[in-house]
Amino acid sequence: MKNLSHWINGKPSEGTSERYGPVHNPATGAQEKQVPLASVDEVDAAVAAAKDAYVTWGQSSLAKRTEILFRFRALLDANRDAIAEL
Template sequence: MTKIVNHWIGGKTVEGASGTHGPVTNPATGEVTTKVAFASVDEVDAAVAAAKEAFATWGQSSLAQRTSILFKFRALLDAHRDEIAELITAEHGKVHSDALGEVARGLEIVDLACGINVQLKGELSTQVASRVDVSSLRQPLGVVAGITPFNFPA
């Protein structure tokens, strides 16, 4: 039986209701190894609603709390780098050493995110014009979506 990857919404697995799936094939053999559930409009709406709900807590948490979570995420990536590389190899056909390089690059990006708290201080420029000061404050904005490349997943 082919494995099906369903959705992750609100901290739990949600079985795809659209009835439509996309195949994931082993590039070396052409064999379909997994199917990915395509989301219905209602499932996308539910995911956005769950993200908005989570943002209420995340956006109010301190930089120290968010950074702590990112460091835990980084530790998990590092601890499971070989397993992640195996998944990349199975799904993209890359040799294991190249897949490990992708995981290493992913860890570098997480390292940057772990140190982002020093970049989020904002700034103040005084007297940019006569009796005019300019300040900036960086704050989380909310839910965003991204379309990412399939060939560099880590």
């Protein structure tokens, strides 16, 4: 069974709690993957990273934030079929 990972501070984090939650395919109902349940330390690290990112994001100009969100939308549009398959 494939394990998913957390994404903390711009990089994957495998998880250390040794507890997992199932990830089901909504089309078939079959469990295809599992995700580690975050430990307290992992949640604290994710919250700290988010707080740091918020400061940087908030100091960015409206034009820069808009540019980033439009690029994200373009990536979603360009990869719509691949995302739907996932």
